[in-house]
Amino acid sequence: MKKLENKVIAITGAAMGLGLATAIEAAQQGAQLALVDYNEKALEEAKQFILKDYPDTKVTTVVADVSKEEEVKKYVEETVKAFGRIDGFYNNAGIEGKQAPMTEYDVEVFKKVIGINLMGVYYGMRYILPIMQKQEYGRIVNVASVGGIRGVMNQTPYVASKHAVSGMTKNAALEFGRHGITTNAIAPGAILTPMVAEAFKQVNPDDPQAAETEYAQANPTKRLGLPEEVAKVVVFLLSEDASYVNGQTIAIDGGESNSY
Ligand code: NAD
Structure with missing residues (x-):
């Protein structure tokens, strides 16, 4: 039995990196996919890449910028229109921003990082949680970072946004656990x-x-780390096997965040 047989999984930032790796692993595990990214060309290439190896997978793509509330509403609506439900949500799109000391950080870049990494993750949950609540079922995996559990030199907005992702994950777990929804976060190291x-x-x-x-x-x-090593953990968290894991931020970093 495949881990995500016939599950509808929405993935943001799906055109490359960790989003694409998870889309491939989810397709291998039987999922149907709604792929979201603001890079239209790369998104189409990602779709074709998946269909080449997994031609039976139903794949829709939606071009959207996750930092814009209206575009988040659009990708959620289009996913529901295509599939009728959303079983799992990999809330992954994010950027690093420029590296600079805290007091010299470009404020516009700071706001951009927060807009994508924090508000984008929040909007995604804001519009998908009510759908999962109606279904009385859902699995959400938000993408934090080791920068969501530790400080990282010269990356203040990234660290702030990723700590916020971990915090919002705990709140969603508390507020929606009673509806059959689990919400967890992953904290990758350098992948x-x-x-x-x-x-x-x-x-x-x-x-x-x-x-x-x-x-x-x-x-x-x-x-x-390799993207595939992250994807396998994400698929586990999106699957039935993780049904009693809720509100956790799980490091995938080779153990590095344990060092003092
Ligand atoms: P990546 O840059 O390789 O891929 C990110 C994807 O997200 C791209 O396809 C990009 O077009 C898309 N994207 C970015 N901003 C977007 C927006 N506003 N709207 C829609 N799509 C957008 O990055 P990655 O390494 O795969 O990172 C994915 C997530 O994992 C991010 O949240 C990142 O912070 C997190 N992360 C990555 C690492 C790592 O080592 N790679 C470590 C910790 C956390």
Whole structure:
């Protein structure tokens, strides 16, 4: 039995990185998919990529910016129109922002990070929770970060937004657990995606590979994580197997956040 057989799963930030990896794993586990991203071209490529390997998967795409409330309403409405329900929601779209000391941080970039990472996650839950409440069933996985349980140098808005994701996850768990809905968050460490490649370019513009190698040395596993390693945990949390896990923020970081 596949873990997500015939479940309707909505995924934001689905065009690449952790969103795409989870979409592929969910398709493999029998899910039907509503893929959301603001990068239209990459989103279409992601859809074709999935259909090539999993041609029986029903896939819809919605181009939307998660920081805009009206566009969130639109992707939720279009998903319900296409499938009639939403069983699982991977609330994943996010950006890192620029790296800079707290007192020098560009305020406009700060607001943009909060707009996508915090408000985008909130709007998603605001419009999907009522649908799941009617169904008396739902699984939500929000994407925090190790930056949602620890500080990270020069990334104040990212850390603020990801702590907020962890906090909102606890509240959704408390307020909606009685309706058959579980809400959890994941806290990935450094996982090899386009976002992290960009971060290493910011740390060492001349030699991003050196920045990556140095970063990996600090991890107990001496390597970075792979998107597929995150996707398997997300699919578990979206599945029946995780039915009594609620309100948790689960680190997927090779153990690095335990170090002092
Ligand atoms: P990525 O940049 O590789 O992919 C992010 C995707 O989200 C892209 O397809 C992008 O177009 C989309 N997106 C960004 N802003 C959007 C918006 N406003 N509306 C719609 N789509 C939008 O990033 P990733 O590494 O896959 O990160 C995904 C999530 O995981 C983010 O929330 C990120 O903060 C979190 N995360 C990643 C890591 C990591 O190491 N990669 C670690 C911790 C947390």
